[in-house]
Amino acid sequence: MPRTRLMHFNPALLAPPARPSGIVRTRAIEEAELKTRLTIACGDICALVGPSGTGKTTCLELAATDPESPVEFVYCAMPDRGQASGVTVTIYQQMFKVVANGTEAELRFRILDRLAEGDLGLACDEVHHLGVAGMQVIRALHDQITLVNGTGFPTLVGGIDLRSTIGKVPELDSRIARWVSLHIVDSTEGLREMADNLHPRFAASPDKVVARVDQLLGQGTWRLWKNVAKHVDFLQSSAKRPRAAPPLTAADVLELVRLIGK
Amino acid sequence: MRITLCRTDTGTQIATLARSRWLPEHRALTVVAQSTDRTSGATALSLMLALGKDLLRGGGRTVRLAEHRPQARAWLVGHQIETVAVLSAQTLDSRNLTWTLDLCQDAAEVVLISDPGTHARLQEVACRAVRALGTAPDVRDVAMDDLPLSQRPGAHPQAGPAAYRRPRRSEDCDPSPLVPAHDLPQGDFLTWRGDARRTLDEASFAHVDEAYRRAYVAARAWPFEDPYDTRTRLESILSGAATAAQQIAMLRAVQAAAFTRGRLLRVNMDRVLNTVEGPDMVGQVQASHWDALNAFVRTDHAASCALYLLGHPITELTTLRLSDVSTRLTPDNAHPGDVYLRAHLAYRRHQGATPEDGYLKTCLPQPVLRRARDQLGLPITRKQLTVSTPRTNALLPSLSLSLADLR
Numbered sequence: 001m002p003r004t005r006l007m008h009f010n011p012a013l014l015a016p017p018a019r020p021s022g023i024v025r026t027r028a029i030e031e032a033e034l035k036t037r038l039t040i041a042c043g044d045i046c047a048l049v050g051p052s053g054t055g056k057t058t059c060l061e062l063a064a065t066d067p068e069s070p071v072e073f074v075y076c077a078m079p080d081r082g083q084a085s086g087v088t089v090t091i092y093q094q095m096f097k098v099v100a101n102g103t104e105a106e107l108r109f110r111i112l113d114r115l116a117e118g119d120l121g122l123a124c125d126e127v128h129h130l131g132v133a134g135m136q137v138i139r140a141l142h143d144q145i146t147l148v149n150g151t152g153f154p155t156l157v158g159g160i161d162l163r164s165t166i167g168k169v170p171e172l173d174s175r176i177a178r179w180v181s182l183h184i185v186d187s188t189e190g191l192r193e194m195a196d197n198l199h200p201r202f203a204a205s206p207d208k209v210v211a212r213v214d215q216l217l218g219q220g221t222w223r224l225w226k227n228v229a230k231h232v233d234f235l236q237s238s239a240k241r242p243r244a245a246p247p248l249t250a251a252d253v254l255e256l257v258r259l260i261g262k
Numbered sequence: 263m264r265i266t267l268c269r270t271d272t273g274t275q276i277a278t279l280a281r282s283r284w285l286p287e288h289r290a291l292t293v294v295a296q297s298t299d300r301t302s303g304a305t306a307l308s309l310m311l312a313l314g315k316d317l318l319r320g321g322g323r324t325v326r327l328a329e330h331r332p333q334a335r336a337w338l339v340g341h342q343i344e345t346v347a348v349l350s351a352q353t354l355d356s357r358n359l360t361w362t363l364d365l366c367q368d369a370a371e372v373v374l375i376s377d378p379g380t381h382a383r384l385q386e387v388a389c390r391a392v393r394a395l396g397t398a399p400d401v402r403d404v405a406m407d408d409l410p411l412s413q414r415p416g417a418h419p420q421a422g423p424a425a426y427r428r429p430r431r432s433e434d435c436d437p438s439p440l441v442p443a444h445d446l447p448q449g450d451f452l453t454w455r456g457d458a459r460r461t462l463d464e465a466s467f468a469h470v471d472e473a474y475r476r477a478y479v480a481a482r483a484w485p486f487e488d489p490y491d492t493r494t495r496l497e498s499i500l501s502g503a504a505t506a507a508q509q510i511a512m513l514r515a516v517q518a519a520a521f522t523r524g525r526l527l528r529v530n531m532d533r534v535l536n537t538v539e540g541p542d543m544v545g546q547v548q549a550s551h552w553d554a555l556n557a558f559v560r561t562d563h564a565a566s567c568a569l570y571l572l573g574h575p576i577t578e579l580t581t582l583r584l585s586d587v588s589t590r591l592t593p594d595n596a597h598p599g600d601v602y603l604r605a606h607l608a609y610r611r612h613q614g615a616t617p618e619d620g621y622l623k624t625c626l627p628q629p630v631l632r633r634a635r636d637q638l639g640l641p642i643t644r645k646q647l648t649v650s651t652p653r654t655n656a657l658l659p660s661l662s663l664s665l666a667d668l669r
Contacts, residue, residue, distance in 0.1 A: 084297075084298045085298065103317075104298070105304065105307045105308070105311065105317060106317045106318065108311075109311055109316070109317050109318070110318070112311075133297065133298070136297055136298075136353055137298060139350075140294050140295070140296060140297075140350070142277075143276070143277040143294040143349055143350065144277075144294045146275075146277035146278060146281065147277050147280065147281050147292055147294065147349075150278070150281060151278075152277075170377050170378055170379035170380050171350050171352070171353065171377035171380060174272075174377060174378055174379075
């Protein structure tokens with residue numbers, strides 16, 4: 001019979017996120033930061049919604065790693081197909097940085113006890129994984145702290161298509177104090193703002209080239225554009241003139257498509 | 263029991279509203295519905311957590327989930343809860359709601375509050391739950407604004423649980439002016455006073471050093487010739503200490519004084535502190551200690567500690583009957599210990615006990631008191647946990663006391 005191997009727990013799994021670097025402060029990011037500050041001041045819930053790759057995680061990580069924030073946000077990425085009890089375990093582990101050990105009630109008690117001190121917030125990412133039952137757990141934590149302290153704790157929840165999910169449940173919908181909508185960038189100005197700040201060769205390129213790159217590779221999302229920008233330095237035209245930043249040509253665009261493999 | 267289905271208007275901040283409406287001093291308990299509770303015991307646990315119980319304290323894990331139900335019912339009676347308000351009650355299913363209503367059957371009113379726009383669901387769930395309950399409680403349906411504000415004439419300000427506060431832990435209790443014995447240096451008498459000055463803060467050092475100097479000055483005049491005479495003097499001087507820390511300081515001072523007289527006095531420290539008549543610290547019970555007892559999940563644990571803090575010797579705790587305890591209860595829980603006594607009284611009555619039956623039938627007091635001392639910071643010394651009376655005649659061998667001449 002094969003010997004059972006012990007699962008060694010990797011503490012890096014509970015490490016807080018690193019502060020995102022190289023962020024372009026677009027209007028959406030600034031709006032998210034403003035609403036985060038409002039959420040901290042009011043101690044209520046703010047929802048960040050948008051398609052995948054539009055910056056929700058980046059905004060939550062910015063909040064969780066802001067050294068000047070008056071509260072410390074505990075960043076939790078909700079597990080895929082998570083059950084309601086999994087929400088408690090995830091929050092507990094990220095809050096205390098230890099493996100959860102105990103019943104769900106005990107973990108919930110300790111979370112409430114810590115939240116009641118008033119210096120913590122929650123930044124919950126991927127809440128669309130939870131479903132209504134999981135989001136009710138966060139709502140219940142909020143209500144219980146409000147009963148104890150008279151005010152809740154700042155909570156940021158981020159996910160895809162949350163408006164339709166939360167909108168169906170009145171007790172969740174009524175507790176979202178503000179929404180931040182992060183969109184796919186589809187305007188010329190937005191694309192320019194994004195592209196220009198990602199690579200100097202994009203900044204030098206005409207609008208139609210930027211639009212063509214977006215159409216083929218970027219699709220208006222930050223994540224994909226950042227990925228595209230990484231490959232610009234590997235173009236043959238970039239290798240020939242490494243110190244210059246000439247505008248991209250149609251051939252460069254095709255080469256980018258080939259490099260990325262789309 | 264009356265059930266009130268309460269509908270709220272759009273834009274209502276329910277938790278904020280509940281906090282100002284159902285107040286602990288009006289014997290109301292507000293609970294946030296936990297839709298994740300899958301068993302009746304879990305529902306009871308949620309109720310007890312709302313009452314301020316701490317699952318992490320001793321006894322919290324030893325009770326099986328099903329046993330939480332009678333404990334929760336007893337605590338509601340102990341705190342004299344008359345109104346239980348359940349927020350977001352529409353998130354419960356009928357089974358969970360039935361369990362909640364069953365637990366609250368001793369309360370006068372259960373208010374089920376729905377979030378804006380969910381009242382129809384609450385009505386449906388409540389209807390099924392009441393049918394499953396088998397009784398025919400009075401059910402009414404009102405808007406939040408139509409509910410009369412809670413005004414209970416004659417409600418004692420101390421009544422109500424610590425539901426709106428975090429449960430007390432030992433570190434939350436008011437700092438005692440006493441120095442815990444385990445904070446003192448562990449070294450031998452030669453360096454003890456210097457170590458104490460270095461490791462203790464000013465106030466703590468002053469507390470022990472006063473006793474040290476007093477004992478040293480007195481012991482300098484002792485002959486240190488006969489060990490039995492030394493023992494008698496030692497017992498006499500140690501009984502004058504106010505705390506166990508002062509006892510330790512005095513012992514070290516006597517050893518230092520003996521050393522200056524060319525004698526090496528050896529004693530077993532633990533045995534001295536356990537055997538010699540020690541200071542009585544029950545008189546130093548503070549309000550925070552009574553609050554701290556609310557952390558216990560089990561009513562018998564809290565009641566044991568409450569009886570002890572009220573002055574009952576340990577040997578008498580298990581001999582008390584229900585009638586003995588019920589006669590000393592004050593109306594409206596005027597004394598802070600009444601909550602715990604009343605709760606366990608209700609628990610025993612629910613078990614079918616008669617007034618002549620034993621009150622504390624289910625637990626030994628010493629481990630509970632020890633746990634209360636360690637986890638809740640109650641003023642209970644090791645000496646007070648000892649049941650047997652000191653045998654002064656056997657003091658000498660039991661202390662491992664020896665007196666050697668170094669000259």
